[in-house]
Amino acid sequence: MGLGxxxxxxxxxxxxxxxxxSRPIERRYQxxxxxxxxxxxxxxxxxxxxxxxxxxxxxxxDIESIPWDLVEPLLESHVRQVPPKVVPANLEPAPVWSRAxxxxxxxxxxxxxxxxxxxxxxGKVAVLTVAGGQGTRLGFDxxxxxVVVTPSGGLSLFGLFAAMLATAxxxxxxxxxxxxxxxxxxxxxxxxxxxQQQYFGLPPEDICFFAQGMLPAFDFQGRLLLAxxxxxxxxxxxxxxxxxxxxxxxxxxxxxxxxxxxxSYFQVDxxxxxxxxxxxxxxxxxxxxxxxxxxxAKADDHEKVGNxxxxxxxxxxxxxxxxxxxxxxxxxxxxxxxxxxxxxAIHLLDTWFVDRIVGQTFQLPxxxxxxxxxxxxxFGSLQMPTTPNAVKLETFIFDALPLAxxxxxxxxxxxxxxxxxxxxTGVDSLEWAQRDQVRRACRWLEAAGVxxxxxxxxxxxxxxxxxxxxxxxxxxxxERRSELPSVVEPGGQLYLS
Ligand code: UTP
Numbered sequence: 263m264g265l266g267x268x269x270x271x272x273x274x275x276x277x278x279x280x281x282x283x284s285r286p287i288e289r290r291y292q293x294x295x296x297x298x299x300x301x302x303x304x305x306x307x308x309x310x311x312x313x314x315x316x317x318x319x320x321x322x323x324d325i326e327s328i329p330w331d332l333v334e335p336l337l338e339s340h341v342r343q344v345p346p347k348v349v350p351a352n353l354e355p356a357p358v359w360s361r362a363x364x365x366x367x368x369x370x371x372x373x374x375x376x377x378x379x380x381x382x383x384x385g386k387v388a389v390l391t392v393a394g395g396q397g398t399r400l401g402f403d404x405x406x407x408x409v410v411v412t413p414s415g416g417l418s419l420f421g422l423f424a425a426m427l428a429t430a431x432x433x434x435x436x437x438x439x440x441x442x443x444x445x446x447x448x449x450x451x452x453x454x455x456x457x458q459q460q461y462f463g464l465p466p467e468d469i470c471f472f473a474q475g476m477l478p479a480f481d482f483q484g485r486l487l488l489a490x491x492x493x494x495x496x497x498x499x500x501x502x503x504x505x506x507x508x509x510x511x512x513x514x515x516x517x518x519x520x521x522x523x524x525x526s527y528f529q530v531d532x533x534x535x536x537x538x539x540x541x542x543x544x545x546x547x548x549x550x551x552x553x554x555x556x557x558x559a560k561a562d563d564h565e566k567v568g569n570x571x572x573x574x575x576x577x578x579x580x581x582x583x584x585x586x587x588x589x590x591x592x593x594x595x596x597x598x599x600x601x602x603x604x605x606x607a608i609h610l611l612d613t614w615f616v617d618r619i620v621g622q623t624f625q626l627p628x629x630x631x632x633x634x635x636x637x638x639x640x641f642g643s644l645q646m647p648t649t650p651n652a653v654k655l656e657t658f659i660f661d662a663l664p665l666a667x668x669x670x671x672x673x674x675x676x677x678x679x680x681x682x683x684x685x686x687t688g689v690d691s692l693e694w695a696q697r698d699q700v701r702r703a704c705r706w707l708e709a710a711g712v713x714x715x716x717x718x719x720x721x722x723x724x725x726x727x728x729x730x731x732x733x734x735x736x737x738x739x740x741e742r743r744s745e746l747p748s749v750v751e752p753g754g755q756l757y758l759s
Contacts, residue, residue, distance in 0.1 A: 357572065
């Protein structure tokens with residue numbers, strides 16, 4: 263369903279598995295065996311004789327999907343060994359634009375804001391949500407976008423983004439298309455969810471689902487794992503896989519057909535995201551940036567976020583795990599943190615930039631992720647490890663930043679734009695994301711003159727939810743001042759929609 267329906271490569275492995283008869287199973291088996299044996303990987307065919315024909319075809323399908331030319335060199339460098347951390351010696355802080363104009367920048371910012379609005383009105387902007395991850399830390403049974411995320415009103419993450427989109431489409435009177443990247447694991451369920459929700463009232467032809475690629479997981483000796491006797495253990499290839507998936511599924515072509523210049527990229531887990539930020543869009547366009555990124559000031563030296571830095575004139579992101587202490591703790595002469603730009607995973611990408619880099623012999627660097635991956639052992643029993651037993655290979659979207667001729671970095675207030683749902687409890691949990699939504703809504707109301715009751719620790723003593731249908735930001739709330747109460751009672755609930 264949706265605008266990609268006629269072009270979309272069918273990602274459902276079950277669909278692709280149908281034995282068409284074009285290649286007899288025996289021949290496929292022999293070809294797979296010939297690929298596996300010299301690589302010491304033919305153990306995955308151990309149960310083949312006892313599988314039924316559909317299962318046999320499915321397993322062969324999985325095996326045939328392995329891009330050996332890509333994966334094989336990584337077995338030594340990333341699977342059997344832990345790749346050494348290579349951090350450039352001469353890192354500098356990335357030049358960061360601030361949300362508010364500095365002295366002498368007022369006109370530039372006003373023009374950027376106007377340009378961003380104009381681009382939205384002219385239908386030059388599309389939104390892209392990446393939702394292909396496995397969400398293992400949250401442990402929700404289903405696509406993360408289905409998690410009900412608002413403290414009241416019952417909006418799921420997808421529902422919340424859909425409501426933002428509906429408001430933006432009205433405001434800019436433009437058919438802003440929504441591209442949603444799934445994985446073959448959650449594609450059908452995601453589409454079914456949208457169907458069941460009747461696309462949240464959005465036109466289905468303006469929503470395009472496309473699936474990213476999968477790569478096999480390997481044990482620490484570099485051997486393929488079976489998830490079932492007839493399935494390889496496969497995992498999505500990381501959010502860096504977005505770029506190739508956009509091209510391979512012809513979603514990028516669809517964007518070109520629609521005259522889209524800018525992709526507003528965000529991750530499915532962040533309910534505070536502002537995907538239609540005219541200032542960000544305008545600054546990006548005005549600067550001729552290929553790829554732009556939002557950052558926030560780090561909470562502490564060792565916060566678990568990527569560090570947005572400059573290396574030889576290129577914007578790079580160094581993961582916190584790789585960021586040496588001398589950088590993390592470095593200070594400027596006036597005592598501030600020198601490397602203070604934390605990656606928020608909110609980007610703008612030019613469609614032509616994506617074309618350009620994917621068209622080249624393009625490969626984002628692979629990262630090694632150690633995970634606990636269930637597997638069928640040599641006796642045919644399913645093992646459910648609780649500690650990492652396998653390596654997944656992933657690429658990250660932010661590794662495209664150094665490929666940009668120009669990359670703009672905009673600093674925003676984390677409390678306004680970022681509170682991801684990653685974990686079941688504690689930091690970055692659903693509870694935290696709901697708390698942050700209420701905090702933000704209360705700030706917006708206070709800025710509009712509404713009295714918010716607060717507890718001694720400063721936390722709001724009320725539950726306020728502002729649905730995107732009511733306002734997308736503090737300015738919208740101010741404009742609707744006449745519809746607001748002057749006071750929220752202690753312990754009160756307010757749902758503005
Ligand atoms: P995370 O790195 O938080 O991974 O993804 P995750 O899979 O959601 O969760 P864990 O690590 O298993 O707990 C950040 C964003 O990137 C998307 C996710 O859906 C999320 O929006 N993503 C991640 C993909 O779309 N594909 C991937 O292969 C990985």
